[in-house]
Amino acid sequence: xxxxxxxxxxxxxxxxGHQALNGQLGPLVDESGLFYKPLKxxxxxxxxxxxxxxLTDDRVPDHIRxxxxxxxxxxxxxxxxxxxxxxHLVMENLMSKYANPSIIDFKIGSRTWYPEATDEYIDxxxxxxRETSSLYLGFRVSGxxxxxxxxxxxxxxxxxxxxxxxxxxxxxxxxxxxxSNQASDFKKEPDCKFASTVYGGSSGILAQLQELKSxxxxxxxxxxxxxxxxxxxxxxxxxxxxxxAPTIKLVDFALVIEGNGILDHNFLGGLCSLIKFIxxxxxxx
Amino acid sequence: xxxxxxxxxxxxxxxxGHQALNGQLGPLVDESGLFYKPLKxxxxxxxxxxxxxxLTDDRVPDHIRxxxxxxxxxxxxxxxxxxxxxxHLVMENLMSKYANPSIIDFKIGSRTWYPEATDEYIDxxxxxxRETSSLYLGFRVSGxxxxxxxxxxxxxxxxxxxxxxxxxxxxxxxxxxxxSNQASDFKKEPDCKFASTVYGGSSGILAQLQELKSxxxxxxxxxxxxxxxxxxxxxxxxxxxxxxAPTIKLVDFALVIEGNGILDHNFLGGLCSLIKFIxxxxxxx
Numbered sequence: 001x002x003x004x005x006x007x008x009x010x011x012x013x014x015x016x017g018h019q020a021l022n023g024q025l026g027p028l029v030d031e032s033g034l035f036y037k038p039l040k041x042x043x044x045x046x047x048x049x050x051x052x053x054x055l056t057d058d059r060v061p062d063h064i065r066x067x068x069x070x071x072x073x074x075x076x077x078x079x080x081x082x083x084x085x086x087x088h089l090v091m092e093n094l095m096s097k098y099a100n101p102s103i104i105d106f107k108i109g110s111r112t113w114y115p116e117a118t119d120e121y122i123d124x125x126x127x128x129x130r131e132t133s134s135l136y137l138g139f140r141v142s143g144x145x146x147x148x149x150x151x152x153x154x155x156x157x158x159x160x161x162x163x164x165x166x167x168x169x170x171x172x173x174x175x176x177x178x179x180s181n182q183a184s185d186f187k188k189e190p191d192c193k194f195a196s197t198v199y200g201g202s203s204g205i206l207a208q209l210q211e212l213k214s215x216x217x218x219x220x221x222x223x224x225x226x227x228x229x230x231x232x233x234x235x236x237x238x239x240x241x242x243x244x245a246p247t248i249k250l251v252d253f254a255l256v257i258e259g260n261g262i263l264d265h266n267f268l269g270g271l272c273s274l275i276k277f278i279x280x281x282x283x284x285x
Numbered sequence: 286x287x288x289x290x291x292x293x294x295x296x297x298x299x300x301x302g303h304q305a306l307n308g309q310l311g312p313l314v315d316e317s318g319l320f321y322k323p324l325k326x327x328x329x330x331x332x333x334x335x336x337x338x339x340l341t342d343d344r345v346p347d348h349i350r351x352x353x354x355x356x357x358x359x360x361x362x363x364x365x366x367x368x369x370x371x372x373h374l375v376m377e378n379l380m381s382k383y384a385n386p387s388i389i390d391f392k393i394g395s396r397t398w399y400p401e402a403t404d405e406y407i408d409x410x411x412x413x414x415r416e417t418s419s420l421y422l423g424f425r426v427s428g429x430x431x432x433x434x435x436x437x438x439x440x441x442x443x444x445x446x447x448x449x450x451x452x453x454x455x456x457x458x459x460x461x462x463x464x465s466n467q468a469s470d471f472k473k474e475p476d477c478k479f480a481s482t483v484y485g486g487s488s489g490i491l492a493q494l495q496e497l498k499s500x501x502x503x504x505x506x507x508x509x510x511x512x513x514x515x516x517x518x519x520x521x522x523x524x525x526x527x528x529x530a531p532t533i534k535l536v537d538f539a540l541v542i543e544g545n546g547i548l549d550h551n552f553l554g555g556l557c558s559l560i561k562f563i564x565x566x567x568x569x570x
Contacts, residue, residue, distance in 0.1 A: 110550060111395070115420050126411075135400050138550035167546050217557060261452050263561045265395060265423035269554025272502060276548045 007031055008077065013095040015143030016105040016159065016228065017252070020080035028080055028088070033096040034072070036088035038079055043254035048074055048089045050253040057221070064215050067208075067250050069094055094249055100154075100236025102177055105142040105228045105251075108270040110135050112226040114257050125226075132163040133170070137277075138270035141165050142228055146176060146183040147235040155184035167277075174281040177231075180239065192285035198233050198246045199282040205231050206282060208248045209275050216268040223264040225255035229274065292316055293362065298380040300428030301390040301444065301513065302537070305365035313365055313373070318381040319357070321373035323364055328539035333359055333374045335538040342506075349500050352493075352535050354379055379534055385439075385521025387462055390427040390513045390536075393555040395420050397511040399542050410511075417448040418455070422562075423555035426450050427513055431461060431468040432520040440469035452562075459566040462516075465524065477570030483518050483531045484567040490516050491567060493533045494560050501553040508549040510540035514559065 008028040010020045020026030028036045039048055051071040054060065072090040079086040095101055112134060113125035133140040141162040145154040165173065172190070176183040178198045179190035199205045209229070233246040293313040295305045305311030313321045324333055336356040339345065357375040364371040380386055397419060398410035418425040426447035430439040450458065457475070461468040463483045464475035484490045494514070518531040 115415065130400065137547060217561070220561070262422060263554075263558040265554030265558040268557055269548075269550030272553055273548040273550040276502070276505070 008036065008080075010080070011035065011093070011095065013098070013101050013103060013145065015103050015145050015156070016107075017143075023081055025079055025081040025083070025086075028077070029093045029096070033093050035069075035091045035093040036075065036077060037091065039074060039087045039089055040079075044089065046256075047252070047254040050256045051089065051091070059219075059221050061215070063211070067212055067248060069249060069251060094230065094232070094247075094251075098232065098234040098236070098245070100147040100234060100239075101232050102146045102235040103230060103232045104144040104173070104177060105230050106139045106274055107134070107142040107226060107228045107252075108139045108274065109225065109227075109266045110138045110270060111266050112255075114223065114225045114255060116257070133165050134270075137165075137167060137170065138273035139229075141170065141173070144173070144177075147239075148182055148184065149239065152182070152184070155182075170277055171281060174278060175285060178281075178285070194233075194235070194238055194244065195282050195285035197238070197244055199278055199285075203246070205233075205246050205248060206275065206278055208246075209271070209278065212248065212250075213268070213271055213275060216264060216271060220259045220261045220263055223257050223259050223262075224250070224253070224267045225257065227252045227256065227267070229271070293321065293365075295365070296320065296378070296380065298383070298386050298388060298430065300388050300430050300441070301392075302428075308366055310364055310366040310368070313362070314378045314381070318378050320354075320376045320378040321360065321362060322376065324359065324372045324374055325364075329374065331541075332537070332539040335541045336374065336376070344504075344506050346500070348496070352497055352533060354534060354536060379515065379517070379532075379536075383517065383519040383521070383530070385432040385519060385524075386517050387431045387520040388515060388517045389429040389458070389462060390515050391424045391559055392419070392427040392511060392513045392537075393424045393559065394510065394512075394551045395423045395555060396551050397540075399508065399510045399540060401542070418450050419555075422450075422452060422455065423558035426455065426458070429458070429462075432524075433467055433469065434524065437467070437469070440467075455562055456566060459563060460570060463566075463570070479518075479520070479523055479529065480567050480570035482523070482529050484563055484570075488531070490518075490531050490533060491560065491563055493531075494556070494563065497533065497535075498553070498556055498560060501549060501556060505544045505546045505548055508542050508544050508547075509535070509538070509552045510542065512537045512541065512552070514556070 008030055011027060011029045018026045020028060025038050039045055070092040074087045075090050076085050076087050112129055113122045129135045143159050144162055145156040147154055175190040175192055178192055178194040180193040181188050181191050228251050230249045230251055233244040238244045293315055296312060296314045303311045305313060310323055310325060324330055355377040359372045360375050361370050361372050397414055398407045414420045428444050429447055430441040432439055460475040460477055463477055463479040465478040466473050466476050513536050515534045515536055518529040523529045
């Protein structure tokens with residue numbers, strides 16, 4: 001009997017980070033619902049370390065674990081850039097349960113660097129935080145896609161634009177995100193048809209963000225620099241009258257450091273700012 | 286009948302900011318409970334402007350106004366450095382109702398500069414935020430005094446030390462602040478005798494900080510850079526079995542800018558961090 005070979009492919013719904021396109025190094029997914037992130041540099045190894053620590057860290061309450069992707073250690077497989085076998089971090093593919101997900105990746109914090117980093121690294125991040133929305137809004141839109149319909153597929157604005165969104169841009173995009181009409185058409189006023197379904201309610205995005213916020217008002221064990229909050233729902237299903245499954249996930253942990261008894265005030269401040277934007281959108285819709 | 290001349294003197298209980306000692310320019314107080322802050326430079330004028338705006342700003346809810354010092358316009362009087370008549374901002378003397386106040390001045394925010402400032406100003410503040418506790422804790426102790434007793438008077442650690450306090454230093458000082466035994470004696474374990482009276486209860490410091498925090502989770506009209514939260518109570522009265530009158534006040538508004546619809550995530554993050562420190566102290570005491 002021949003051993004079945006898992007079929008790896010490029011993720012369909014990746015909105016931020018390095019992508020395995022055109023023979024470059026990037027993450028892969030398989031048919032079983034797993035996501036493989038290549039561990040090439042120091043950042044990758046630090047992220048793998050964090051996932052390993054998290055698995056056994058009993059200071060993280062059970063009800064908070066749902067906000068982190070499930071992880072399954074590392075596995076060596078052929079890298080997407082054909083450079084040969086490379087260890088990959090194995091995680092759940094957050095998008096595998098969605099037919100046509102709309103996604104926004106918010107990189108949280110007005111500061112994406114940690115105090116102990118090198119001056120060179122701090123200078124680089126500091127410059128980028130000032131040039132993008134991070135310093136002003138306490139977060140930046142690191143990437144996004146909004147499902148339009150079967151014909152048009154996804155609206156995926158250029159990351160160079162999304163990272164510099166102003167407050168008004170963010171408000172508009174948060175309205176487009178939960179609208180049934182065409183997001184890519186800026187002449188159309190978003191109809192906000194799905195706002196209460198996606199943002200509101202006891203299991204909506206806002207309720208989940210509030211639960212996460214409550215943890216950040218208490219936890220002093222980790223500081224999350226340059227991590228993101230993903231918000232996702234299945235717009236495709238919703239358009240067919242099925243469940244939206246609005247979900248938030250924390251992702252990107254290459255720059256998580258020990259909290260040492262101090263609140264992660266940088267992440268918390270940014271998270272509160274994001275909650276305020278979504279809460280206002282939900283009210284105004 | 287001769288007109289009575291108000292007697293101006295140097296404030297007894299100023300823990301931060303420029304002081305009118307040794308013929309230098311600084312604030313003055315009078316016998317009627319007023320505090321006069323000299324308006325010499327751009328910073329002073331900006332603070333006077335803020336107080337003027339605040340008086341008529343109906344976006345600030347009534348229950349939040351109690352956290353701001355009352356202000357009464359400007360008045361020209363002889364400057365403390367004998368340089369001649371100078372306009373002064375007239376405010377309530379926050380300390381006039383206390384016999385022997387214990388005070389801590391927390392400058393809030395991991396960042397004391399606003400994005401629109403000059404590069405030179407940003408560089409200067411950025412350096413100081415990194416060298417002091419601000420970047421790490423989300424606030425720094427800008428000054429403090431703890432009343433010991435009639436014989437010893439006040440323990441007033443050097444500001445050069447307080448601004449670089451670590452998390453452990455802050456925890457210790459917050460315990461000393463509400464203890465009946467000698468704060469200046471580091472061999473004595475703080476007895477935390479007054480913790481629940483000062484920090485706890487429906488009108489204690491924590492309840493007031495929570496009320497202020499709720500406003501910062503909503504308000505998008507002002508961003509407070511380099512402003513402080515003062516916490517004060519009358520330890521002298523408490524030692525005599527009288528009321529402590531624990532109070533928080535927002536002070537120092539030379540660098541308040543328009544919020545433009547965005548949360549003050551820098552201030553809010555720092556405020557949450559301070560609340561966590563005080564809340565933990567109150568629990569552990």
